[in-house]
Amino acid sequence: MIDFSLxxxxxxxxxxxxxxxxxxxxxxxxxxxxxxxxxxxxLKSLQAKVKKLGLWAPHMPEEVGGxxxxxxxxxxxxxxxxxxxxxxxxxxxxxxxxGNCEILHLFGTDEQKKTYLLPNVAGEIRSCxxxxxxxxxxxxxxxxxxxxxxxxxxxxxxxxKWFITGAGGASFSIAMAKTDPQAPKHQxxxxxxxxxxTPGFQxxxxxxxxxxxxxxxxxxxxxxxxxxxxxxxxxxxxxxFKIAQARLGPGRIQHCMRWLGVxxxxxxxxxxxxxxxxxxxxxxxxxxxxxxxxxxxxxxMDAARLMTLHAAWKMDQKLDARLEISLIKFFGAKVLHxxxxxxxxxxxxxxxxxxxxxxxxxxxxxxARIYDGPDEVHRMVVARRxxxxxx
Ligand SMILES: Cc1cc2nc3c(=O)[nH]c(=O)nc-3n(C[C@H](O)[C@H](O)[C@H](O)COP(=O)(O)OP(=O)(O)OC[C@H]3O[C@@H](n4cnc5c(N)ncnc54)[C@H](O)[C@@H]3O)c2cc1C
Numbered sequence: 001m002i003d004f005s006l007x008x009x010x011x012x013x014x015x016x017x018x019x020x021x022x023x024x025x026x027x028x029x030x031x032x033x034x035x036x037x038x039x040x041x042x043l044k045s046l047q048a049k050v051k052k053l054g055l056w057a058p059h060m061p062e063e064v065g066g067x068x069x070x071x072x073x074x075x076x077x078x079x080x081x082x083x084x085x086x087x088x089x090x091x092x093x094x095x096x097x098x099g100n101c102e103i104l105h106l107f108g109t110d111e112q113k114k115t116y117l118l119p120n121v122a123g124e125i126r127s128c129x130x131x132x133x134x135x136x137x138x139x140x141x142x143x144x145x146x147x148x149x150x151x152x153x154x155x156x157x158x159x160x161k162w163f164i165t166g167a168g169g170a171s172f173s174i175a176m177a178k179t180d181p182q183a184p185k186h187q188x189x190x191x192x193x194x195x196x197x198t199p200g201f202q203x204x205x206x207x208x209x210x211x212x213x214x215x216x217x218x219x220x221x222x223x224x225x226x227x228x229x230x231x232x233x234x235x236x237x238x239x240x241f242k243i244a245q246a247r248l249g250p251g252r253i254q255h256c257m258r259w260l261g262v263x264x265x266x267x268x269x270x271x272x273x274x275x276x277x278x279x280x281x282x283x284x285x286x287x288x289x290x291x292x293x294x295x296x297x298x299x300x301m302d303a304a305r306l307m308t309l310h311a312a313w314k315m316d317q318k319l320d321a322r323l324e325i326s327l328i329k330f331f332g333a334k335v336l337h338x339x340x341x342x343x344x345x346x347x348x349x350x351x352x353x354x355x356x357x358x359x360x361x362x363x364x365x366x367x368a369r370i371y372d373g374p375d376e377v378h379r380m381v382v383a384r385r386x387x388x389x390x391x
Contacts, residue, residue: 004309010073017080017091019056023048025084029357031215039087046090057092057121057126059250060101064113065121071250071312075257076202079305083256083265085364092121096129096165098254099176099247103191107235107243116172116193125171130161130194131244138163139377141176141241143183146223148177148192153230154194155179157200157223163371167203168216172194179382180238189240193232200226211363226320231284252325252372256308260301260369262361263339269356272341284346293342300335307331323385326378332367333375340365 006014024046028038038046050056058077060066069077081087088094103296104117120126133145146159157177167173172195179190194201202224206217212227235243271294274284284290309323340362344351352359369375 002310002313004306004313006076010069010076013055013067013069013073014076014080015086016053016304017077020050020053020055021080021083021087025087027085029035029084032086038089043089047092047102050091055091056123057101058096059093059254060105064101064105064117070175071124071253071315072251072309075253075308075312078254078257079261079264079355082261085262085360087261088254088258092109092123093254094166095251095255097127099251100129101128102250103174103243103247107191107345109231111231112193112234119171126165126166126169129247130164130166130167130173132163132174133160134220137375141189141244143358144176144178144189145241146175146177147181148175148190150179150230151227154227155230155232157192157194157226157228159223160221161223162220163218164220164221166216167196167219167221168206170216172196173201173221174234177223183238186241187238189236191229191234191240191243193221193234194226194228197230198226200224202275209361210366211360212367240374248372249321249325252329253308253312253315255368255372256304256328259332259336259365260305260308262365263297263301263304263336264341266340266358266361267294267301269358270294270297270346274346279287292345293346297339297342301339304328304335305334323382327379329372330375332368333365335364336365336368347354365384 001146015369028042028046031038031042047056055067058069058074060068062068067073077373081091081093088098101117101121104112106121108117116127120127131141131144136145146157148155148157157175159175159177161175164173170195175192175194176189177192178188180188200223202222204220204222204314206219209218212218228276274290274294277284307324308328311321311328314324315323340358344362346357347356347358
């Protein structure tokens with residue numbers, strides 16, 4: 001039986017997280033600088049406070065320094081943390097570190113865990129994940145061109161990547177490279193840990209993008225005869241795609257719940273605004289069109305929340321949740337967009353000004369339909385699975 005009721009413990013955690021967001025995170029949003037991020041001393045002091053409250057790294061098990069609250073617990077916390085774009089960084093669960101730590105925990109050797117996982121979970125170092133390439137479709141990564149050739153006891157990596165989130169300032173990268181060109185299509189790629197700096201690993205530029213200006217942005221990078229020890233292979237050789245799947249499952253749950261946090265915050269701003277603003281002799285809240293926006297937004301957010309919790313619940317039960325994860329990825333991204341869009345419209349000109357966070361939310365939201373796999377690919381996965389039963 002599916003039961004999403006919160007245990008008293010989880011209820012406490014949610015409340016403590018919400019209180020921290022109100023008291024410390026929303027006020028800090030005002031201190032975001034030109035580069036779109038918090039000054040380092042403020043970030044560090046907020047992270048220390050979160051650790052003291054025991055709310056650090058909700059995505060990781062306790063034995064490596066996380067909270068160990070399962071996928072449903074993680075989803076519920078992320079809905080609160082996600083209400084602010086700086087929330088994940090303050091609670092130690094931002095992309096791409098969260099996903100990297102998850103696969104290091106699942107597939108890393110003891111030495112890799114000690115060198116990379118533990119300091120990354122603790123927030124002492126940052127990391128990046130290098131898969132997408134400008135020359136070929138990222139949605140179909142079987143075409144990726146980056147190669148890694150074993151030369152005695154070293155991998156020699158050559159390739160060109162872009163949109164590598166957080167590469168600037170990262171201490172290591174997990175690179176997806178073709179190691180076995182003759183193997184069956186889905187067993188040609190492996191994941192390899194590349195410490196930064198390593199000769200041959202070069203950041204070319206931070207790609208200018210719409211929204212998502214926080215941190216060091218999304219980099220274009222090159223691997224040129226970049227040599228790392230053979231023991232830096234992460235997980236079994238040729239299993240890169242399998243590991244990538246393991247990485248993206250919980251990642252999508254976290255993203256979808258954060259999107260709901262953003263949608264909910266936009267929704268609340270819309271509701272507060274329309275009960276006060278008057279036009280043509282009545283409050284905006286009295287107009288049927290506005291009421292439709294409120295009702296539709298609430299229905300869509302409730303649907304997205306239940307769908308996401310259902311996917312999280314299946315993951316906690318160790319059931320196959322592939323279809324459910326694809327469903328929430330494209331459905332959640334649309335709900336995010338539509339709710340912010342209505343909130344902006346209800347605010348009139350103020351909605352596109354910097355006087356509310358709505359315009360920033362809207363710019364950030366556009367990318368949600370592309371990263372973690374474009375909507376069309378997730379629709380394809382869902383439709384193929386359903387149609388299989390009819391063929
Ligand atoms: C903000 C952001 C952060 C990112 N961070 C990272 C990162 O840290 N590391 C990393 O490796 N990558 C990252 N990416 C890249 C991301 O994973 C890719 O953009 C994504 O996989 C799509 O690949 P592509 O851009 O090459 O688009 P393409 O694969 O070229 O696809 C282009 C379009 O074609 C259409 N399309 C594709 N396949 C189908 C299909 N089967 N049916 C119908 N239409 C289809 C879709 O509309 C799609 O948007 C990031 C992207 C963004 C926007």
